[in-house]
Amino acid sequence: MPLLNIQNLRKSYGPLEVVAGIDLAVKKGECFGLLGPNGAGKTTTLRLALGLTAPDGGTISMLGLPVPDRAREARMRVGVVPQMDNLDPDFTVRENLLAYGRYFGLKDAETALRIPALLEFAGLEHRADARIDALSGGMKRRLTLARALVNDPDLIFLDEPTTGLDPQARHMMWQGLRRLLNQGKTILLTTHFMEEAERLCDRIAIMDHGKIIATGSPHELIGSHIEPQVVEVYGEGVADWMAAHSGTYCERTEKVGETVFCYTRNSEALVQQLCGRTDVRYLNRPASLEDVFLKLTGRDLRD
């Protein structure tokens, strides 16, 4: 049975249907990624799943309990890393963990026993008595993750866990999440970093305008939605080149600004043709989840 099971979920704000009938099942032990541009409905879906707002339609069951009716009980076994850190700035690192443990009914002595492992997990062993404003952005993020683990949850929600982090901090966060998956935890995360989704997630749902428009493993999505090779062509001569050749050598092209994206099953002929030219440059690479994402959700800005 899935740990989180969502069926035909709907939620509107005024005339805007933010979640427009989605189905979603997160299985035990998997990392499930919810991808989508800003405003796609990802955060609203998480809030609905946690029972923090009531749906207009559909059913949700989390850890076998109906949501929102018994959401409070279900949250006993859930950890949440919100989009914005909301650590207690007046408390130290240790006090933040103690206070959060109390919200789960944990006695200070119980939480205190868990704190060394949580600090080790977050790489904050020597910062137990540090004030929150003395921590870097990455440390705060890791402490927020450690705080979400204080109740030893089965299911962990992460809303854009690495937004705003530098590459080092992001990789450290990914390591932490992999450790949790190895321990058998189940993760539901939202992100708009394709690389993050590709590295961590067993399965992905791409969401746009409140609907899920594709689901599958990263490989499946790439395999079924897009040609395997991409050649990006750019430079002064790109317009001439496109007019003359692009259709000949690849299945599909897309012009974005000054760059032409050529999608193809076999890029050899195209690359050979491009090799000799001096007026254009090119980059040949395997198709990625980002290509799928842009194909499905379009290239328009979402503000």
Add this chain to the structure above:
Amino acid sequence: MAGILSIMFMRSYFSLPTLSLRFIPVWQRNFLVWRKLAIPSILGNLADPAFYMLGLGYGLGGLLPEVGGVPYLTFLAAGTVCYSTMNSATFEVLYSGFSRMHVQKTWEAILNAPLTLDDVLLAELLWATSKSLLSGLAILAIIWALGLAGFAQTLWLIPLIILIGFCFAGMGLVMNALSPNYDFFMYYFTLVITPMVLLCGVFYPVDQLPTWLQAISAWLPLTHAIALARPLVQGGEPQQVLAHALALLAYGGVGFYIALVLTRRRLLK
């Protein structure tokens, strides 16, 4: 179907508060933070009303004959207990509560744990009441120290202080629920709190006011608080205790309920 569900949820915005002991860890969180900042907080909450009371009581009181049958300082003491408690509860739910709700998003963190908004709001109500109890008690301590009133007769002030704190915490939470930012609270202070300080008999007996102002005063909760406090300080027996106590309870209780509905609408939408 969608329509029915949203109507049901609208109704759940209006459902009565679920009171549970789950509020305790949230209350404790506020208490532990307060303990870290206790010295400036105590100074701000206690020194300010104490200086007003002593300054006006001795300074202005020296120029006045007895007011309401007692020395002016004694007259002022009863009012000061009440308005100091009112201010303390109000500031706590407005500025500190708003920080926790809107700026630091502390409530949001708590709501991700197995607690509900009802738990959080109850904790805020009771925390502000607790904190304002300290403010009231501090003025009471000054009253005892200066020998303005006997110890035993003023012990009844303690439950009254709790009631005043409850009343103004509940009312203030409504403002908190409505506020877009800190500046919004100025309306409440200018239009509600300041008139109350000046119309409810803190500094002079209400019967000095013209009848139409007295009529307004009679509706204000601080008037009911002072109607109970003043006889207690001056060694008399308060009249219509039940009516005054019920008025304070009603303002606080109805305020809390409205605040809960508005805050649910604000945060659980």
